[in-house]
Amino acid sequence: MEDWRRGRSAFWLIGLGPTFWLALFFLVPLAIVWLYSFAELRGLVDMEVTGTLDNYARALDPLYLDVFGKSLAFAGLTTVVSLVVGFPVALAIVFAPPRWRPVLLLLVILPFWTNLLIRTYALIAVLRVRGFANFTLEWIWEQSNTLLSLLGLGSYQLLGERFEPLELLYNNTAVVIGLVYVHLPFMVLPLYAALEKLDRSLIEAALDLGASQWRAFLTVVVPLSMPGIVSGAILVFIPALGSFLTPDLLGGTDSQMIANVIERQFKSANDWPFGAALSFLLMYLTFAALALRAFVARGRGGL
Amino acid sequence: MARAPIGPLEYTRRTWMRLTLLATFVFLYAPIVTLVAFSFNDSRRNIVWRGFTTKYYERALGNSELIEAFVNSLTIALLSTLIATVLGALTALFLWRFRFPFKAGYEGAMALPIVIPEICMGVAMLAFFAKVGWPSGLPWPFSLSAIIIAHVSFSFPFVAVVVRARLAGFNQELAEAAQDLGASEWRVFWDVMVPFMRPGLVAGALLAFTLSLDDFVITFFTSGPDTVTFPVKVYSMVRFSVTPEVNAASTVLIALTVVLTGAALWLQFRQEKKDR
């Protein structure tokens, strides 16, 4: 690596393009939004930057605090569920015969490569009242009923009179399912990377010293794969927090997340200053999550 | 003994592990498979299977708005990939080669488009173009310029990451050998560095292409009624009228992305074989 002063002409030649683009078409737009967050509406479309903090204050309204809270809760729940589901999957892939590993990994990543919109839409067909999931449950219900009749218990109607389909769509459950569905690969990959590096003789040593499988898992595998867990958690939490499509397509009227509210401000409500303030609050939350991760990583002394 | 007993570390052979793995894959793939399957279902309400048909594909093909949106998406993807690859390569070179004050801050700024929530970026682009008074009603393809600019902005840092990873493996002695043989700095760049970077450039370009093709949120904020892209069109179809045509259109998009990603992976695999 050379010092910039030594290759000055090359330095400017190479660096100018990207820097200019980043500045003009990224940083400037962000700055404009930041300024707007301190603006007031004047009439239908005009705004004047007055340095007011009203927009931020409005975000602290119980109505909007509720949305923030819900978004954090959704993102948190998604992270936890992804971890619980993703860990066994990553474990299974790491300990699979070497021939199978790339195949299994590819199978996990492949859905990620399809369009987010389409993946979310596909879930609708599965989750709705006359959809795949309910069909399967209904089938199970019918088979169980048949079994019960065979056992002579048919007349008791133990499973109810008719099959009651689960309301799996247009509510909070659907949003969480959708978020997990979309972000699961992001949890599996870092976990796989961390578990792959784990020295297996450490698990064997724990077993040899008398630990049960579960105890060996908790006292050796989990602590030593913590960096992977933290990476995965961040990779899931942050995108989930700023998610727009999933709550939009799968959620009900009270499943709004921050991104949906922001979109409304800019598209239909035309309250750009407020939308700008909300955007920046979302960004600050994102940075806070990243900072937390860096703090945790440093605190563990680079294990 | 009929089959070898399961050793303590052979987790993948345990039944409950296999069930979990299977259940997860079913969970991941069932919706997509259902969607693709029902694009061929001869039934409007796509619940029960009624017969195989390709009429929805024909209808999708006949839907001029859909075709126009598809063409827009391709054009945007191609142009933004071109620009993003160049910018990304320059960024990677810049960060790999030079040491300069505030470099850490610069790298942080370059990472922002990757880290920032998509909606914040979409909103920023919308505000920017509105404030600057970006001309509307331009002839095609210039009408797509706003979208293209937005796509480049969020994808070139990804390209930079990919190319930088490739550059990290560069053996400086190759450049030194060329210089020793009399090549000027410019020639060293073209004859030695660019060929080395090529796999990274290709991988980065494919990444930028898929990101652009698939993007919804940012495009949603920068497109207008006469500059609709494929995902945006599909979104309105999904929101307002769920027909198998949507399934057909979605299947096409899935197929396209899978083929492109497959190509990227295959190229990378071939490269790794060559590197050995």
Add this chain to the structure above:
Amino acid sequence: MSTSGPPAAADGAPIIEISGLSKRFGDFAAVDKVNLSVERGEFFALLGPSGCGKTTLLRMLAGLDLPSDGRIRIDGQDMSLVPANRRPVNMVFQSYAVFPHMSVLDNVGYGLRIDGGARDEIRRRAEEALELVKLGGYGSRRPDQLSGGQRQRVALARALVKRPKVLLLDEPLSALDAKLREAMRLELVNLQETVGITFVIVTHDQSEALSMATRIAVMNAGEVQQIAPPAELYEFPASRFVADFIGSVNLIEGRVEAAENGRIRLACPGITAPVEIEQDRLPAVGTTGWLALRPEKIDIAKEPPAEVGLNRVSGVVEEITYLGETSVYHVRVAPNLPLIKVSSANLDRVTRRAFTWEDPVHLSWTSSCGVVLDR
């Protein structure tokens, strides 16, 4: 823990009994129908080249690999399929496997915490174990602050503190440098005598096995070739493989001409004088036998020996390997025979050696110096 002195010889049943043990991976048998038993208080070694199955056998003893066939009895109980965490056996891994995220004391106490018990008691026993391996006071250190040798001691303490019936050690000295290795050899033997627990070690280094073990099992390609105390293994190998694996040996092919009264007469092409060896095991007359002669047991001289007779041959010195304390002379005795290796102490300065390259020399050995092998 018992006081010093060599451990009591086998009192009662063996502590480990292995019968018909096999481990197959597809068609390949890593361990093939092995039978052996280990007595209480022994320092037992599994010796063999890499890939011979010794580590697989050890892991099956630990319960980390499960056998395809056969039985393992530990202290009278069938433990073939018992999982590792329920066996009264502990292992010191080749990589030591010290938990990087725990302190030294927590590492040593890990197994004790699983068994339950008062915290102070666990602490006391762990510190006691650390004293035993000469790491007293290192309790609060972390593994990444320790050298390789120190981490090995932690692994030892961790395994011993649970007072297992058998301690298994996988290539314990292979990762240490030469000087440390020598020191550790003595320490391990002393440790075993102090603690009185049966040790089973796996090694590919025959000098390690010879110096530490009370009995050695030599393995090759999944099978046990011979089980014997070190001296017996060295002086009376059961096969050419064992003879060649342990130390250096000259193998000379010949035909058994006579075999009776504890004496064998061998006719070896290339050696004109008759070869007679004293041996209890008598091979059949007419079969092929191999004379196994250790280099240090052959006398090399410039003058022919006084009495003419048996067990001698003459040749020309083709190569000399200087090893400081000894020199190995490679002597050509016949065009169709391999060079005979004779090792002789350098009793005087090299410049005053009696013979050198291309000198004619006379080799001789006594009838109790070698063995005749039939396989």
